[in-house]
Amino acid sequence: MRATCVSCGTRSDEWDEDAGGDRFAYVSSTSRCPGCELIAHEREHVPDGPHGFGVKVGLLPRAVYELRTRAREIRDHRE
Numbered sequence: 001m002r003a004t005c006v007s008c009g010t011r012s013d014e015w016d017e018d019a020g021g022d023r024f025a026y027v028s029s030t031s032r033c034p035g036c037e038l039i040a041h042e043r044e045h046v047p048d049g050p051h052g053f054g055v056k057v058g059l060l061p062r063a064v065y066e067l068r069t070r071a072r073e074i075r076d077h078r079e
Contacts, residue, residue, distance in 0.1 A: 035059050 004011055010026060013019040039057050046052045060068075 002011055002013065014021045014025045015023060017023055039059065042057045046055045046057065
């Protein structure tokens, strides 16, 4: 079978020794992404139920965040 697994990207025949594969064709590897870690942490603060519906957590470069925050402070001060 030449279909590629949508989860891991391997093919059954790569693992199947009867088809010329190797049961140990791949080894697992673990890595940590600081950005994904921060997103996962922030998701813990999203409320369950209707108050959390549609809430998306993403990343902004710090400079963009600071510009937006400063612009909001200026706007709020004028109102």
